[in-house]
Amino acid sequence: MYQRSCVWLRRDLRVLDNPALFDACQTSEAVVAVYVIPAAQWQEHHKSAIQADLIRRTLQHLQQELAQLNIELVVLQADSFDDQVALLSQCVNTWQIDGLFVSREYEVDEVARDKRLVQTLNDDIAIQWYDERCVIKPNAIVNGSGQPYKVFTPFSKAWLKQLQESGWQCLAKPQMLSGLMSDVDSSCLPLCSLKADDWPYPIDDSSAYAADGKTVLAQLRAFSAERAERYQADRDFPAIDGTSILSPYLAIGSLSAKQCLARLCHDHGAPWELADGARTWLTELIWREFYQHVMVAWPHVCKDKAFKPDYEDIPWANDEQLFQAWCRGETGYPLVDAAMRQLNETGWMHNRLRMIVASFLCKDLLIDWRWGERYFMTKLVDGDFAANNGGWQWAASTGTDAAPYFRIFNPETQSKRFDGQGRFIQQYLPQLQGVDTKLIHQASAGGHYLPAVVDHKERRQMCLALYQQSLNKEAG
DNA sequence: TGCACCTTGTG
């Protein structure tokens, strides 16, 4: 039993199914929670202002929810990860903490920070670590040779098998503690207000996304009950509201993957016998796990490296003008531009469109996938390193289970297939309303739109040459 | 080891 415990919240901003919080409450007389904003580190990791704002609003709600459990949530401000460690150490000492409860983060910098924390706190207090970001924790799934999987399909089969064997459970809301830790002295600490005006990071309004746990959960329930069945049929069409848009909450941890799985099974049955619609959505959840596992097994992907070393030295053209055109949604390819406008305007982009604009950046504009990866992080409300990096490396053919390099999306074909009526295009490019559907998918919309910055057929040939040149060089 | 598999494209 601990007298005075501290829960360090990071990407587990929820009261339900939070093992660190749950255990702290079960084993302690009194509990205090702390969140430390590392503003400079966020900049360095290209965290979007909109995601930071969603965190800010989520913390406001969490503060109230925790107060009902007799837990104070103290929000502090640091610059770097080193400052974060120093602050935590200061909290532990000044608050006379004897138990620290933390959920793991798996990125290289985060792991290094946590290692420093362990060294700093030394043997002063016990730290309890929890794995909650994945349903099945990283390193726990290996292939027949005892190695982590590099290919998704066998990974997902092994994942399901393991789930069936070991089972899983969601944790309930912790029981209210008998009293508040009343003497938490924060007077010497860099307290941070959760008001937008005082927030130590650029503000980008995130109010289109839910910040309170109840609403997030209601969204999960509504999706599972009303739309999961149609997910497989609807998910590829950006004009249809076919996806769950729960990714922002999974990214900041106001929702856990286990909660998603539990709700899906509650409505649709066991994971291994789901009907097509729900099964396809579960598959997307497993993709998320897959990329987390890949990042842990091959941490060099965290250091700006291609997963496949052979693909490290592709001589990208990296034309700044073309990159700007892509960022702004001014390439002249209607669906690509509409997609980029969705990202810029809402902080979110449909996954089909993420694949299309990523393929276009790498294989039509011949720009380094890392430029796109970075831009996505600065804009996405659901930015998550592993998922974003995995997706970009997939598109660039440099990653695990990637599309072969000669597989190059044809923007016009994709547009016809997944936005046949041009409804999505017209939503974000209203100037194309009224343009014939025979023309709307074409580069420059058959003359009704901006001139195309490149010619797909020509660039496709250049792309193949670029990759081949680079690969032959490696082989020789 | 050979073969299926892969968020697809071109001829």
Next chain:
DNA sequence: ACAAGGTGC
């Protein structure tokens, strides 16, 4: 149909 690749059983 076939394909400029790579993985896993």
